[in-house]
Amino acid sequence: MRLLQGNEAVALAAVKAGCTFYAGYPITPASEIMEWMARLLPKRGGVFLQMEDEIAAIAASIGAAWGGAKAMTATSGPGFSLMQENLGYAAMTETPLVVVDSQRAGPSTGLPTLPSQGDVMQAMWGSHGDQPRIVLTASGVLDAYRMTVEAFNLSERYRLPVVLLLDAVTSHMRENVELPEDLEVVPRSQPTSLEGFQPFGGPEFLPLGEGGRFVVTGLAHDETGKVRATDGAALERLLKNKLARLEQDREKITHYRARYLENARTLILAYGITARAALATVEHLRAEGYPVSFLELLTLWPFPDHLIRPLAHKVDEILVPELNLGQLAWRIRAAADATPVRSLGRADGMLFTPEEIATEFKRGEMREVGHA
Amino acid sequence: MPKVGHDLSEYLRTSALPTVWCPGCGNGSVVQAIATALERLRLDLDQVVMVGGIGCSSRTPFYLNLNGMHTTHGRALAFATGIKMANPRLKVIVTTGDGDGLAIGGNHFLHAARRNLDLTVILFNNGTYGMTGGQQAPTTPEGFRSTTNPIGSIEHPFDLVELVLAAGATYVARTTTFDFDDMPRMIAEAIQHPGFAVVEILTQCPTYYGRLNQLGDAPAMLDYEKDHTAPIPQLSRADMLGKLPIGVFRQEVRPEFTAEYAEYTRRVGQGGGGDA
Numbered sequence: 001m002r003l004l005q006g007n008e009a010v011a012l013a014a015v016k017a018g019c020t021f022y023a024g025y026p027i028t029p030a031s032e033i034m035e036w037m038a039r040l041l042p043k044r045g046g047v048f049l050q051m052e053d054e055i056a057a058i059a060a061s062i063g064a065a066w067g068g069a070k071a072m073t074a075t076s077g078p079g080f081s082l083m084q085e086n087l088g089y090a091a092m093t094e095t096p097l098v099v100v101d102s103q104r105a106g107p108s109t110g111l112p113t114l115p116s117q118g119d120v121m122q123a124m125w126g127s128h129g130d131q132p133r134i135v136l137t138a139s140g141v142l143d144a145y146r147m148t149v150e151a152f153n154l155s156e157r158y159r160l161p162v163v164l165l166l167d168a169v170t171s172h173m174r175e176n177v178e179l180p181e182d183l184e185v186v187p188r189s190q191p192t193s194l195e196g197f198q199p200f201g202g203p204e205f206l207p208l209g210e211g212g213r214f215v216v217t218g219l220a221h222d223e224t225g226k227v228r229a230t231d232g233a234a235l236e237r238l239l240k241n242k243l244a245r246l247e248q249d250r251e252k253i254t255h256y257r258a259r260y261l262e263n264a265r266t267l268i269l270a271y272g273i274t275a276r277a278a279l280a281t282v283e284h285l286r287a288e289g290y291p292v293s294f295l296e297l298l299t300l301w302p303f304p305d306h307l308i309r310p311l312a313h314k315v316d317e318i319l320v321p322e323l324n325l326g327q328l329a330w331r332i333r334a335a336a337d338a339t340p341v342r343s344l345g346r347a348d349g350m351l352f353t354p355e356e357i358a359t360e361f362k363r364g365e366m367r368e369v370g371h372a
Numbered sequence: 373m374p375k376v377g378h379d380l381s382e383y384l385r386t387s388a389l390p391t392v393w394c395p396g397c398g399n400g401s402v403v404q405a406i407a408t409a410l411e412r413l414r415l416d417l418d419q420v421v422m423v424g425g426i427g428c429s430s431r432t433p434f435y436l437n438l439n440g441m442h443t444t445h446g447r448a449l450a451f452a453t454g455i456k457m458a459n460p461r462l463k464v465i466v467t468t469g470d471g472d473g474l475a476i477g478g479n480h481f482l483h484a485a486r487r488n489l490d491l492t493v494i495l496f497n498n499g500t501y502g503m504t505g506g507q508q509a510p511t512t513p514e515g516f517r518s519t520t521n522p523i524g525s526i527e528h529p530f531d532l533v534e535l536v537l538a539a540g541a542t543y544v545a546r547t548t549t550f551d552f553d554d555m556p557r558m559i560a561e562a563i564q565h566p567g568f569a570v571v572e573i574l575t576q577c578p579t580y581y582g583r584l585n586q587l588g589d590a591p592a593m594l595d596y597e598k599d600h601t602a603p604i605p606q607l608s609r610a611d612m613l614g615k616l617p618i619g620v621f622r623q624e625v626r627p628e629f630t631a632e633y634a635e636y637t638r639r640v641g642q643g644g645g646g647d648a
Binding site: 020021023042043045047049051052053055056057059060061062063064065066067068069071085086089207208209210211212213214215216217218219226227 | 385387388417418419421423433434437438439440441442443444447450451452453454455456457458459461462479480482483633636637640641
């Protein structure tokens, strides 16, 4: 059992997952990840670099991936905004990369020390153009550890950037945790032979300098890396193949926790730090006899429609507390079909208490029976 | 001196030809100079990575038969930093332009020079943004026209040489596409230099810079380069007026970053830096 901070758990997990390169830039509330990596990596023969800004941090990380390293960077909202162009580059070039965003309340400099879930949409849609990405989140220190390892594994398996969303509280809280020893670590998959090898479109990743002499580019290209800058067919083919592969593996990629799914009329659906309050709410309400259920998403993108749709059909309403003004509620509505989705959002840098969520739930109950 | 008609096709990615460059563009001369330098150095081409940003000159990695990385606008040096640090055995050469390297990528340039990481930068300076159609660059001289300054620039241009000398580059040279012997010699020296090496090459853009400033066609622009530059020590201060000095401005060995980092990891491995 160890007393660990969320950010420290991310750093330890990254090393566990085989990360040998970290480039970053200081920002609250993510800085401790960088400080831990600065202590952990050089001792293990890895590379730690403090860069001149977040754009350089992610650029160096992508470069390092092509130099043969498993690479990670971490930041918060303002830095995450700066990284968006190169996140798109990582998607376009099928680069395995982990980006941790410890969310603070925005927009702009906002509330630098206070938690938020305001980057949920940015994490998926922040960069121009359609692109495959995976977005994970965590609601505690042990989750932060497990999801960091999973982020590396998914980035290797699918050759794409994986974003792990934390928040100021999950990053800074300390919990006693037993770190799992038996977590699977997916190694980088390199081609066994260069004969007929194509550097793009397949699961095997060939770093620069290992033969083959191809060009990695953000321009539209085909499987060989040849530029197809005025012919979008190759680009669309690569993109659709990758998205289809994610779609096919959606259940494997989707991590979640569910409680009290039987005999429920209201589903309280939450993620990240808000899920802790939501679970406490559901437990209190159940004790009071209310038919409520609980779902916590640990995978946000690709969006788990396959999980939510059948659950939505079994309840009268879905209540979504989140630390933004309804970003994921908007997406949940698309999966919920006719089931009403009630957004309970806040963007004031404060967490929800279980009482606040319960009060909102009961207000809906009152409306339904005609008291309001 | 590169021999006329000398076959350098081994160093070219012929499948990527023809280039995107306009007739008369100086970039092809620089590619020939790079190929010549590579031939002289007899490097294992599998161990050479060429990195570009965005812009005409940043397309160079497509045309040389090396490992290539064509990155995002202004960020080539940051990508190159990651590649080199992840695998210090690789020779990493960055091709960039004056817009890519000194405007959007200016900050990365200063910090890469400060670290003295073993990278070679070849900056093609044509005084304009060619790929987007001839807008003002941070190198456009005062009074010179661009599509965004129809009667001439009122801004003061950067002097790349002075900038990177101040920032800590340990090999700094400048030449022009007119100086056909200088180019491969300086590029070869820069690649061999153990540290952050910069070669600025003034190159002609007859399509935009030349046309907008009535400098004539490509041969006329090469004459213009010749008339407006002079070797560093040869002229008096008065004679240098209006001329840009060319030559090798610095060539000295200082602690290089990958070596310093290796030493740093050795020190922390011996118990420095606390328990972790």
